[in-house]
Amino acid sequence: MTDNRDTISVKQALESFPPTIADEFRAVIRLVPAAVHNRLLELTEEALRISSPAASEFLRTCPFVIERAGPTGLEPWCQEGLELLRKSEGSGIEYFRLGTFRSVQLLEKLSPGVELDSIKKLMETYCLALIGSKTPVLSAELPINRNAIFLPEFVDRYPSKPENFTWYKVMTTHQIGHFEFGSYEFRIDKATSLCRDLGLSHRPVESDDTETDLLKFLNLFDNSSLATDIFTIVEDGRIDFATKQRYRGIRQDYSRIQAEAMSIRPPITSHSLREAFLEIMVRLSLESSGKWLVPAVLRTPLQLASRILGRVMSSEASIDDSTEVMIRLYQLASRIPASRSRIDRWEAIELNSSDGLFTSSDIDAVLRELEWEATDNSPHFSPARVEYRGIFRLEPVYETKEAEATGVDGTETEYAHSPWPASTDTAMLDDILDIGELAAATDDPEETHVFGMNALSEQDTLLSEAQPEQEDDSIEGESLAVDSPRSYLYDEWDFRASDYRLRWCRVREMPLEEGNTDFFEATLDEYARLVAEIRGRFEQLNPRARRKVKRLHDGEDFDLDALVDFVIGKKAGHGSDAKIYWRRNKVERDVSVAFLLDMSSSTVEYINRLQRDSINPVFASDYRTYFEWLQSDHKGKLRPREFKRIIDLEKESIVLLIRALEAIGDNYGIYGFSSHGRENVELYMIKDLEEDFSDRVKSRIDSIIPQRGTRMGPAIRHATWKLEQQESKGKFLFLISDGRPEDHNYGREGLEKEYAIHDTKMALLEARQKGITSLCLTFDREGHDYLRTICGDMQYEVLDDIESLPACLPTLYGWFTT
Numbered sequence: 167m168t169d170n171r172d173t174i175s176v177k178q179a180l181e182s183f184p185p186t187i188a189d190e191f192r193a194v195i196r197l198v199p200a201a202v203h204n205r206l207l208e209l210t211e212e213a214l215r216i217s218s219p220a221a222s223e224f225l226r227t228c229p230f231v232i233e234r235a236g237p238t239g240l241e242p243w244c245q246e247g248l249e250l251l252r253k254s255e256g257s258g259i260e261y262f263r264l265g266t267f268r269s270v271q272l273l274e275k276l277s278p279g280v281e282l283d284s285i286k287k288l289m290e291t292y293c294l295a296l297i298g299s300k301t302p303v304l305s306a307e308l309p310i311n312r313n314a315i316f317l318p319e320f321v322d323r324y325p326s327k328p329e330n331f332t333w334y335k336v337m338t339t340h341q342i343g344h345f346e347f348g349s350y351e352f353r354i355d356k357a358t359s360l361c362r363d364l365g366l367s368h369r370p371v372e373s374d375d376t377e378t379d380l381l382k383f384l385n386l387f388d389n390s391s392l393a394t395d396i397f398t399i400v401e402d403g404r405i406d407f408a409t410k411q412r413y414r415g416i417r418q419d420y421s422r423i424q425a426e427a428m429s430i431r432p433p434i435t436s437h438s439l440r441e442a443f444l445e446i447m448v449r450l451s452l453e454s455s456g457k458w459l460v461p462a463v464l465r466t467p468l469q470l471a472s473r474i475l476g477r478v479m480s481s482e483a484s485i486d487d488s489t490e491v492m493i494r495l496y497q498l499a500s501r502i503p504a505s506r507s508r509i510d511r512w513e514a515i516e517l518n519s520s521d522g523l524f525t526s527s528d529i530d531a532v533l534r535e536l537e538w539e540a541t542d543n544s545p546h547f548s549p550a551r552v553e554y555r556g557i558f559r560l561e562p563v564y565e566t567k568e569a570e571a572t573g574v575d576g577t578e579t580e581y582a583h584s585p586w587p588a589s590t591d592t593a594m595l596d597d598i599l600d601i602g603e604l605a606a607a608t609d610d611p612e613e614t615h616v617f618g619m620n621a622l623s624e625q626d627t628l629l630s631e632a633q634p635e636q637e638d639d640s641i642e643g644e645s646l647a648v649d650s651p652r653s654y655l656y657d658e659w660d661f662r663a664s665d666y667r668l669r670w671c672r673v674r675e676m677p678l679e680e681g682n683t684d685f686f687e688a689t690l691d692e693y694a695r696l697v698a699e700i701r702g703r704f705e706q707l708n709p710r711a712r713r714k715v716k717r718l719h720d721g722e723d724f725d726l727d728a729l730v731d732f733v734i735g736k737k738a739g740h741g742s743d744a745k746i747y748w749r750r751n752k753v754e755r756d757v758s759v760a761f762l763l764d765m766s767s768s769t770v771e772y773i774n775r776l777q778r779d780s781i782n783p784v785f786a787s788d789y790r791t792y793f794e795w796l797q798s799d800h801k802g803k804l805r806p807r808e809f810k811r812i813i814d815l816e817k818e819s820i821v822l823l824i825r826a827l828e829a830i831g832d833n834y835g836i837y838g839f840s841s842h843g844r845e846n847v848e849l850y851m852i853k854d855l856e857e858d859f860s861d862r863v864k865s866r867i868d869s870i871i872p873q874r875g876t877r878m879g880p881a882i883r884h885a886t887w888k889l890e891q892q893e894s895k896g897k898f899l900f901l902i903s904d905g906r907p908e909d910h911n912y913g914r915e916g917l918e919k920e921y922a923i924h925d926t927k928m929a930l931l932e933a934r935q936k937g938i939t940s941l942c943l944t945f946d947r948e949g950h951d952y953l954r955t956i957c958g959d960m961q962y963e964v965l966d967d968i969e970s971l972p973a974c975l976p977t978l979y980g981w982f983t984t
Contacts, residue, residue, distance in 0.1 A: 279322030403451030
């Protein structure tokens, strides 16, 4: 309870606050301990003297900060934000919004809890070490997928980070145990056969491909919920025991957390007879034993059940043993009433699950002695979960549905058309509208979408550059959330704040519609001579080449130099190793490369217009001829030179590159990218790194069309993540673009060139830190101006003649990866 004088001083102070800030403060103090009210008032006043929006963000965030870091952590976290606020209002607002890396990092340091995001990669590496295969670690809030480990997003059960991390580790070890010890190797034919052998009747098996064998089996029982609970208890107990036997290094921590789980179990006396039976099974599965107060009528069933459960408490037990134990326990539990009738007598008995010795006659005898009816229509209540075990997922592995090309609200996205500038000449506009009728008459939606966008690109640029600069350096918006199975969140670098903006960009992997293979084959025909030259050059990189390796223990022949050295050393009394042979070893290329292809709207540009006078472009007559050609029968043919666009040359180059890569055998992925704001960065799957080349890939190339903006940072970060999943020794990232990074709201002032350039630079530096070598290729003649900043000492190329791209791209690749 706060002192009355303190209450009066708070009220007086609030009278000087703006009404909205005062209301927010009153709401916040209801959520935080009374002991921090006065200090919270002082910190709010200090923030308010500098920036009202910053004070508002501080108040909204402080309950969460106190929850994570405690009252003592609020002070240093707030002081850091105030210092930043004095330097830059926008950076301070983002800090108090928990929108920057510095803010979140300091809060994490001050908090004893552990964030899942901070240990996810470590846990995935840990899983890889345990079972030898990659297993994704996901938030328990995400959709069900059985082939993953699910952990809570935050753990603060203990007063220190090491203790909370250990809890994560035990939870991970238990869940990965289901994979290692065969929980998902269950077969329904063996289980139903076992039911028949044990005399347990069940419903007929239904053919349903949407359910796993295990789920089908559990649904055969009259009380499937009871069967599921028993199976989960039994299998979790088996996994716990097997894990502790296999991994002795974690046994002590594992046992401690099991004991903690036991200490918070609900009292047995609060349960019905069946609930008490299941609760004791849970406790026995936690390897707990001793004298327990149980309903006297359950004495004999529980003594038998503890021996039955002991069958799986063995390092030799398998999923088949768990199935048998589950069936046996179900036979007992289903005969025990679930109704909450009064239990007259309680009795202390000794129980443990150590021996596992029982016979069928033992079970039959107990079933005959049970006084209750075989059926009970009372509702079934599951026992309380054991938290460190997570959820034993019985559901099928759902195939991830490809993300659709839709907006956040589910409506189809459309291309953003630039407004006609007021200065457009009337005659020119008439010509454009006339050509528009030709465009509308074509059956090519790509042309209809992009028509007119490039014709006015110069005017659009002038308009955007004429906008007045904003004095306020704040950026509207908050961290984003994943909104589909194929969406991913990435931080963005704010060079003005020298900090990351957390979960700022959302990348969506988008399917690319399949056209036909005609374009692919037509390109090979058109460039037949070049294809042969490229193939010859790439054969020099072919892994069939052999290299002479000397000083080996055995080989094809003596290595004379090594033999002489060995003899001299022997006579000199040195016990040198007899590495005196040589042999030719096959030189294998071990390379993975991701190509990022710019699919922004500017790639619709005519290549023959790039050489013209950009101040006074003559485009109307070109477009008229262009759309007349489109109305002709041109499917499966390459565009005539005068109608080729940047995107066409990119597509042709990719075809030639694929031909060369397939000859050399390198692992490669090809991804187009485009964007419309930070919420919609789209990565088009032309060929994934994990995908084999096929006619489907050929047909996707035919469907590559210009899209929208060029937010390079998130696209680079996602390609980097994809390369990280590869096990190749050499990893390369090849960025192909027609200009500088630009996108809607890419920066503090809408479209800020410096912001976009520095974010792209940081994304490439992040890739290099992860062992990935990058090369940026552009055909923008002004590319040197910004690529020097973006790439620094990394490699980049500015292609003066865009028409040489099909020939240059494979050549650059060979040089780049050698």
